[in-house]
Amino acid sequence: MAAFSFIMFLLMALNKQAQTSNQKIVVIGAGLAGLTAAYRLRQKDHDIEVYEARPRVGGRVHTVLVRNLDNGYSNAELGAQNLTDGGESKHILSLIKELELELVDEHTPFQGMFYHQGIYYERTKIVEQIREKNPNFSTLLDNEINTPGSMETVINKLNLDEAQKAFITFVMNAYEGLSVSLLSTNIHNLKTLRYVLSGGLSQAHANLTEKPLLHRMSIKAGNARLPEELARRLGNRLHLNKILKKVNYHNSKEIELTFSDSQTVKCNKLILAIPCSVYNNIQFDKRLIDTNILKQIRYLHYGAIGKILVPVKSHSEEKNQWLSSAQMGVFFNDDHQLFNVYCIHEKEPDLLNPDFYQNTLSILKNCFNHTQFLEDIPHHAEDLNFVKYDTPVAKSWRSDPYVQGAYSAFDITVQELIDKRECHHGVEVKALFAPIHDKLFFAGEHATILDEIGTMEAAVESGERIATLVDAILN
Numbered sequence: 001m002a003a004f005s006f007i008m009f010l011l012m013a014l015n016k017q018a019q020t021s022n023q024k025i026v027v028i029g030a031g032l033a034g035l036t037a038a039y040r041l042r043q044k045d046h047d048i049e050v051y052e053a054r055p056r057v058g059g060r061v062h063t064v065l066v067r068n069l070d071n072g073y074s075n076a077e078l079g080a081q082n083l084t085d086g087g088e089s090k091h092i093l094s095l096i097k098e099l100e101l102e103l104v105d106e107h108t109p110f111q112g113m114f115y116h117q118g119i120y121y122e123r124t125k126i127v128e129q130i131r132e133k134n135p136n137f138s139t140l141l142d143n144e145i146n147t148p149g150s151m152e153t154v155i156n157k158l159n160l161d162e163a164q165k166a167f168i169t170f171v172m173n174a175y176e177g178l179s180v181s182l183l184s185t186n187i188h189n190l191k192t193l194r195y196v197l198s199g200g201l202s203q204a205h206a207n208l209t210e211k212p213l214l215h216r217m218s219i220k221a222g223n224a225r226l227p228e229e230l231a232r233r234l235g236n237r238l239h240l241n242k243i244l245k246k247v248n249y250h251n252s253k254e255i256e257l258t259f260s261d262s263q264t265v266k267c268n269k270l271i272l273a274i275p276c277s278v279y280n281n282i283q284f285d286k287r288l289i290d291t292n293i294l295k296q297i298r299y300l301h302y303g304a305i306g307k308i309l310v311p312v313k314s315h316s317e318e319k320n321q322w323l324s325s326a327q328m329g330v331f332f333n334d335d336h337q338l339f340n341v342y343c344i345h346e347k348e349p350d351l352l353n354p355d356f357y358q359n360t361l362s363i364l365k366n367c368f369n370h371t372q373f374l375e376d377i378p379h380h381a382e383d384l385n386f387v388k389y390d391t392p393v394a395k396s397w398r399s400d401p402y403v404q405g406a407y408s409a410f411d412i413t414v415q416e417l418i419d420k421r422e423c424h425h426g427v428e429v430k431a432l433f434a435p436i437h438d439k440l441f442f443a444g445e446h447a448t449i450l451d452e453i454g455t456m457e458a459a460v461e462s463g464e465r466i467a468t469l470v471d472a473i474l475n
Ligand SMILES: Cc1cc2nc3c(=O)[nH]c(=O)nc-3n(C[C@H](O)[C@H](O)[C@H](O)COP(=O)(O)OP(=O)(O)OC[C@H]3O[C@@H](n4cnc5c(N)ncnc54)[C@H](O)[C@@H]3O)c2cc1C
Pocket: 028, 029, 030, 031, 032, 033, 034, 051, 052, 053, 054, 057, 058, 059, 060, 061, 078, 079, 080, 081, 082, 083, 084, 085, 086, 242, 243, 244, 245, 273, 274, 275, 278, 282, 305, 306, 307, 397, 402, 403, 405, 406, 407, 443, 444, 445, 446, 453, 454, 455, 456, 457, 458, 459
């Protein structure tokens, strides 16, 4: 009897293995979400291929090298910079450890200036003044949870002068990535506003209100080392320069994909790890995805962020200072040799326009008056990692065809749907990004179940979870 059970067990195991190896999984998008999902599934011996539109991996993680004023090269990020924006960031930190990459971990004083219509305000003072005028802001925010309207409606209920309103609006917009008129009044966005009014930055940086030190963490020699290492481990399973154009129902078991070079590929499971902002460029078969769901995904908003990296030689007193205005945020990179200038406009300006650049520099020079700047006009960044530049370098994420924006947020368009969760095969998913017929799956920072949407941690978390889900289905 024991021998019979053992043989049955062996046959079942062999059958399961055959099933797993017969199932072809395709991941579209080699950003952190897609690469993490693919790497985890490959570790479990699944048949997986990854297709990426760009000539590089990493998506919104993009490291470059810029010549500094000491004639060396400083690495800097055109996309995601700070790992701790994902809060505890346990998924990405354990992946970084597993891949044996080193971290740069620092606590920098959080002292900032806010520029508005010719005047520079100290951040701590502006926040203190807002609190004095709004002693009951906490109760006001408690009463606003999930009320109709946007975060703009909530901000309008506070007693603020023009500069104070511009400051709050900027911080919410910069941190959550969307204009306040598009941010829902869900608990997460209200919490961010609560932290800003308390003197902090967000839930992920909640302790700033006790110690004015900003916890910054990045990967030594550049964040792009993480996607590059995942890509190395995937080897020839990864295909660059492949732009997905069409997703067709082929038969009850297979999906057919068509790329811009007319190549077609069939698969049994498809993981879409691309931003929602690019779904408009892909034709989907109605038999695979319901028109209404597709419409909701396509409606999600992505804010506009452009980044300019400017070589500087800073004075020690100014080394930890940051500056923001209603249109930009300015921080040092890890080695304090470059300024990261984040340009945040409803409609992103032309970062390469000389007038725009000179105007930005003059605002910076008035605040950092002991700092020396390289004044050359910026060059536009190539879509490759670790390229060396000898001038300032600029990147517009709004005009990048494979993101068309910066990152997603708790968006008013899908207020309830984006907060709703479901369970599939024991794995939690957002209702809006629930798997379809156990064949089509969604990954990406937007699909995270964490509060810290729009971060590297969110992308890795979603990739890990989708890999667990697909593996559970195939086993
Ligand atoms: C300026 C900026 C600053 C940021 N700062 C931070 C920060 O400090 N901390 C933080 O944690 N996060 C930050 N983020 C957010 C973070 O970068 C993202 O949340 C995260 O990298 C998203 O990963 P993803 O895999 O979901 O998407 P992506 O990185 O966008 O990956 C998606 C991939 O899909 C590919 N793709 C798109 N369309 C197609 C197609 N049709 N066919 C094939 N492939 C396609 C894209 O090329 C891309 O490689 C920042 C983002 C930006 C833009």
